[in-house]
Amino acid sequence: MTSRADSSAGTSAQRAAWAKIRSRRGTSEAATPPVMSTMAGFRLLTIIPITVPSARQARSTISPAIGSPSAAASKTTRAVGAFRSLDVDGAYTWYRHTEFEAPGIIGTFFKRQVASAEAVARHSAAGSRGGGAVGVRASWERHDFAGSLSTSDAHSGTLAAFVIQEVEVGPLRLEAGARYDWARVDPIEKNPFSRIGDIRTRTFHASSGSLGALYRVSEAVAVGGSLARAFRVPDVNELFSEGPHLAAYTFEVGNPELGTEVGTGFDAFVRVGRGGWRAELTGFYNRLAGYVYPRETGDTSRVGLPVFQYGGEDAVFTGFEGRLEADVLAYRPRLAIVMAGLNDAAYVDPGPVARTEPRIPLDEYSRNLREIVRLVAALKPRLVWVRTTPCDERIHNGRGLAFHRYAADVETYNRAADRIMAESRAPVADLFTFTRNLGPELYCDHVHFREEIRQKQAAFLAGWLAAFGLDSVRGG
Secondary structure, eight states: OOOOOOTTOSSHHHHHHHHHHHHTTOOOOOOOOOEEEEEEEEEEEEEEEOEEEOHHHHHHTSOSSTTSHHHHHTOOEEEBTTEEEEEEEEEEEEEEEEEEEETTEEEEEEEEEEEEEEEEEEEEOSSSEEEEEEEEEEEEEEEEEEETOOOOOEEEEEEEEEEEEEEEETTEEEEEEEEEEEEEEEESSOEEEETTEEEOOEEEEEEEEEEEEEEESSSSEEEEEEEEEEEEOOOHHHHHOEEEETTTTEEEEOOTTOOOEEEEEEEEEEEEEETTEEEEEEEEEEEEEEEEEEEEEEEEOTTSOEEEEEEEEEEEEEEEEEEEEEOGGGGOOSEEEEOOOTTTTOEEOOTTSOOSSOSSOHHHHHHHHHHHHHHHHHHOOEEEEEOOOOOOHHHHTTSOOSEEOOHHHHHHHHHHHHHHHHHHTOOEEOHHHHHHTTOSOOBSSSSOBOHHHHHHHHHHHHHHHHHTTOTTOOOO
């Protein structure tokens, strides 16, 4: 149930550096129990230009066509002092998460409220292209836990100030950023004699910074690198957890003595792009002091789960990573094969009270299909529709999953798609009927097919395309 907050955010370079450092730690996925989540919130963004009217603008506002295009086109402004604008951003989020071990039985529950505000004043660089900003940020969070978790409810808050500067000189672009953060984590119930240690208010503060450069060798090639120092405050779970994390089949124990994670990282990259494709190769070296992660203690908890306790340890991450991207539409594909409906027709997050309609109701599904038809027609490829595959509700709904599917719904959604494709005269490949006729032993799990079934489905689609003369259609 760990939720990690990035306390080093504030500049794009620092956010990217910390995300890069944290993401290179290696993770494994675990099966999760049925989950019900609820989230609500709002966001307020105000951009205040710090400007006054020039003489020409003052004259142009005396016009009978106020608000007309001609009046708007004549509008000019000039900045006051060094700053050209002030952005004020505020947000509030309320989130509730419940994991059910069985219908009506709550295994894990937590609730989180987050309020934040940020003010950023932007300016332009003098004597060269570029610009920068200075800003402040504040946030407050409330964490509540229940169910099998014994984690202490807590408040947390952060205050930060930062500065960013970008400069472009010919083909060279430089970016630098610096930030100072103060953070406080305050448990509601303090206990110096708890089983996990002294549960008390913790205060953290640190500075971070980044420096990056990018040089355009040519229109298609760029090289660059960055050096960054970032930090992260341990979150409430890492400090004060005490309870089973049933999704991972572990008993997690916090560590109230954890310090701040501090990371220093360097990376160098080369980017190549032309037309509709882009490639990037990056080498990196990241050193983390006090890297926080759950370590197996070798003990077994009171509920029979292996105990993992959070601790801090120095770590180094080095390596290379590459990325290749291609804009498929830039190559003008002439054939678009589309299948959708199985996930739309699912009843998700049943919790103690099942939903009364599928995830995407039938009328909305039909509107979405018509929009797909319209978009594909605008892009010019030939649309081929594939009827969605069948569902065995006895197998699917008997596995205790957090969502249900029903065979009758799948057929209803297929019939709705049939009508829409008939209207647009799109050819339809009936993968639904073909798969259903292959016999009862279709699935390797609740909905996915066994390897030999997938091979037969692929052969069917290839043969169907060949029969319709569509197998030779290629992008231009």
